[in-house]
Amino acid sequence: MSAFLLLEDGSRFEGPPTAGERCYATGEVVFNTAMSGYQEAVTDPSYRGQIIVFTYPHVGNYGVSIAAQESDRVHARAVVMREGVDREDAPTAEGGWLTWLGDCAVPALDGVDTRAIVRHIRDKGAMRGGVFLGDWDGEEARALVAAEPRIDGLDLACEVTPDAMIKINPGGTGPRIVALDTGIKDSIVAQLRDRDVRLELHPCTTSAEQLLAREPDAVFLANGPGDPAALDHVVESVRGVIGKVPVFGICLGHQLLCRAVGLETFKLPFGHRGSNHPVKQLATGRIDITSQNHGFAVVGPGGELTIEGDEPVRWETDFGAAELSHLNLYDRTVEGLVLPEVGAATVQYHPEAGPGPHDARYVFDDFLKMLG
Structure with missing residues (x-):
């Protein structure tokens, strides 16, 4: 056959x-x-x-x-x-x-x-x-x-989110991190648990008010499938917590935070999927070899899809300036940003990188340092 x-x-x-x-x-x-x-x-x-x-x-x-x-x-x-x-x-x-x-x-x-x-x-x-x-x-x-439906405009996070809150390491001594679970990977959970974080995974339908009622030290935005432009209900929740507690996003979480502050996303021609993608940290010049899995990216401050120089360009948002922090050296797309006025940051790649490379696992330590 x-x-x-x-x-x-x-x-x-x-x-x-x-x-x-x-x-x-x-x-x-x-x-x-x-x-x-x-x-x-x-x-x-x-x-x-x-x-x-x-x-x-x-x-x-x-x-x-x-x-x-x-x-x-x-x-x-x-x-x-x-x-x-x-x-x-x-x-x-x-x-x-x-x-x-x-x-x-x-x-x-x-x-x-x-x-x-x-x-x-x-x-x-x-x-x-x-x-x-x-x-x-x-x-x-x-x-x-x-x-078969096209991925563009498809909300797949609702298919992978948990039905109810899940508590992980509730007896830990670290900060309480509340995550919107749009499809979080076990290796991300492991990296946070290894740092003794008290982690809560919430359904992606959870509102900002419900998240803040947990009195978190920070909100974490996870990876996940589908088109970020189809997740306005999640974006609304994210927008409601920005400026009230520190917020950090990875992969889809990066895209959702960017949309929450008014930036746009677009579909890449064939995406970034693999474990050999070089990303430059603009503040230090450090280049990490990263694991990636995404089909969408964030539009630049002038509407451009790629960033020409290695300078930390800025977007003006309702939450203050958003500054480019990381750049993909394959196609020069946005790989991360920081919003220093509201204690928020993102990376597009996967610093947990199961099974590797592990160049960027320090990102989890940097996240916890944001909390003071």
Whole structure:
């Protein structure tokens, strides 16, 4: 039976014939350039609604384990690989990658020319597509891809947020941090817990008044999936806490804070997804190699999508000046800012970086220093 990836523009990438039940998954097709961290990627809530094409030629070399999970389930719709490996004999493995994907009912397509797929997405942009395993009619497959909603304008945070508040390390001696959980990764939670923070994870529907009623020392804005422009209800909550307590955002949280102070976001052509993205900290000139996973970015102060120089340009907002603090050296998009008048700051990348690199974990220490 056939196995293939079909994109919304009609491009089709064939894999070798497959046995087993007929199945499919549709979503936005994106690529990840990391050499490791495949289990962390598919269990990251930020990949909700997406099909991941892994660019590294061998995926699954060291198996899977509970310790590598970023959440309690797989959020990616499907995976595409040059060669999938099902090893269970690696030192930390508790199971094989392909077997685990099958147990999680996640379609896995391998034996595909992933270089050709990535070149196509790089040139044409991320787009809807589907992985189809088994006997599928071409018209049927195209109709299923066409029926998949576009990520633009899609609120996916509501699908990954908890139903009720979750307390973590309530007996800690550190500050009380209240987080709006739009899909927080377990490795972010671990970094805060390691610093003895008393952490509360709140549903993303929680209002500013409810957050402030918890008497937090700071509000933390997490990563998550989807389009920040579709999350006006979260933006309203964020706007209601700015200036009242320190606020810090990562990834989607960065975008939400920026929108809360009046900045705009836009969809990147194919996003930043991998673990080798250089980011410059403008205050010190330090360059960190960072882990990234996002498809949207923040518009510059003059409406520009990229920043030409390495100077800390400024936006004027209702909450005082917002100053560029970090810059992506691949495409010169905004990677972070600070609002010194209200004690707020953001980074677009992932300083927790499960499984790595760990260059930027100091960001969590800097966040806690903001609290005094």
